[in-house]
Amino acid sequence: MRVEELDSPTLTIDLDALDENLDRYQRYYTEHGIGLRPHIKTHKTLAIAAMQMAKGAIGLTCQKVGEAEVMVSGGLAVDILIPFNIIGKPKLERLMALATQTRLTVAADSAYTVRGLAEAAEAAGVTLSVIVEVECGMNRTGVQTPQEATELAKLIDKSKGLELRGFMGYPTPPASRPIIQETVALFDKAGLSREIVSGGSTRYAFEAHQIPELTEYRIGEYPTGGEGHLRAGRHTVEQCSLRVQATVISKPTADRVILDSGSKTMSASVFQAPHGPSMGYLVEYPDARFYSSSEEHGHVDVSACAKKPEIGERVQVLPVHPCPCVNEHDAIVAVRKGVVEAVWPVYARGKIR
């Protein structure tokens, strides 16, 4: 079956582009002696996770316990990091069960999280690996200073049931190196383990070597690309492997076409493109502006296009943010040279717990 024969909208991934992306990034990390720990939250599939491991990844990153459960139950009982504060009895019990099935490490940024992990580990008779998250510029989670990171590491180190393994940051641009260096120095001074110094973000993926203290790197979007990566020059159009096969279903004016792919297909994510807000990039119409969407309609301004798409025409759209886009779909259709080779269930879709 050819890709054009798939009903629309359908999410597809180009296998040649995927393979090239996986190789290109793995090669960089191998060359620099940094462990690559892909974040599966982007693709949410067992198929791509298995490919990443086969290419040389040291393990996987999962953002929620449910994602890690999918990986382990799908045969990928590999070294897994969950860089998330896991809180509350139901999830802690599931976490301890997982820890008996695979090499598991979680992150913490508070004494509250650490105490919960320690109590659950002791109750389950499990030794759980923990790293500290330190603020590196995201202003999301993470203790605020290397000093606080060291204090929290000491608490982990002395907690029964827990094993301190190091620390992490997100994102870790080269400018964050002083924080990482200071944390390393303080950990060393206190005699704390830092076998894991974990950085992350596809945006800075090829700058990881500028922070030699890093032992591993977490990146999610490199297999797929997307409009942001395209416009930043990190992926060519060809390297943007993930695409929504969409259809023009209306052309109410000469300059506006409506796609059958709205926020329920693309996700509601918005990218600030040079021309303004964008909800997707039309491969065949680079001058088109996907400026807005409703749940089931994509609103596209084609005034700048020399040739304009017509009703019934099929177009390929790059998502602006691949992770939530994939989360809208139950399956990704894997295509090579325009021919369907496989249908991959998005097994880790919707794992919010």
Next chain:
Amino acid sequence: MRVEELDSPTLTIDLDALDENLDRYQRYYTEHGIGLRPHIKTHKTLAIAAMQMAKGAIGLTCQKVGEAEVMVSGGLAVDILIPFNIIGKPKLERLMALATQTRLTVAADSAYTVRGLAEAAEAAGVTLSVIVEVECGMNRTGVQTPQEATELAKLIDKSKGLELRGFMGYPTPPASRPIIQETVALFDKAGLSREIVSGGSTRYAFEAHQIPELTEYRIGEYPTGGEGHLRAGRHTVEQCSLRVQATVISKPTADRVILDSGSKTMSASVFQAPHGPSMGYLVEYPDARFYSSSEEHGHVDVSACAKKPEIGERVQVLPVHPCPCVNEHDAIVAVRKGVVEAVWPVYARGKIR
């Protein structure tokens, strides 16, 4: 089981509030003699659709063929309107199968769509009901003028396999009445059927009677409310029945808390609140600002809160846009007076085709 015992995040709906919303809106439409045709794209459940029918709805609105299939296969073989241009063989074949199982009407805004519908209906030996969509101010789909609507209606009227039933607009604020009046006049002059004159939008739900030409009204969000409806005064906090039960998992600074509910739980939709962009409304902390989110993290500024939430604390969050929020979930937990009464599968989730 009490709602506090549910693991977080979980999407819940308060049954008393839901019931009151359904009654309140149905009463208005009954009093004004306008048919209420609820849009199931908001809740995507059989349970709420059945309640809407039992309260007196004349039928349902489904945005995609897949949603209509869910309703019909779930026992709701009622009068269904799909206000969407259905294009392409796979969907047209499914549409014709559906048309033999329920009273089905679809919308069209182009000769292309009409020709596809007519060919499929004739091939299937089915008579399909069609209405014309006319532009009423959304600048999405819809023919641009009442004149164009009349021309397209004539094409439908003379197409074998199709039955013209009238026309629709979206949204239909009172200011759109002149367009509707003109379309009615042109249809009447041409002797075209307009047994359906369909308006829509929860925003203008209680102004429908200001356009007496309307025979029916399509609204989706009235059962649930949401931050936009709350801030516009259309729903009180109590009437906002749909809530994400979330947990504070980090408090990196005194003024910032991080929830376990990001865009994968709330949807990536952003609402322009008086204080700036919002991704949710914290019921217990009305002065908090849910200003940003990652996939699994909700970023909340609590600097304006007199009392501030702590790590481990449970909070209830109103989504800014209930429809895509529900689409992120496999189930909605139905709660009455804090006690779980049912778990409703979101059967129509992810029906993008």
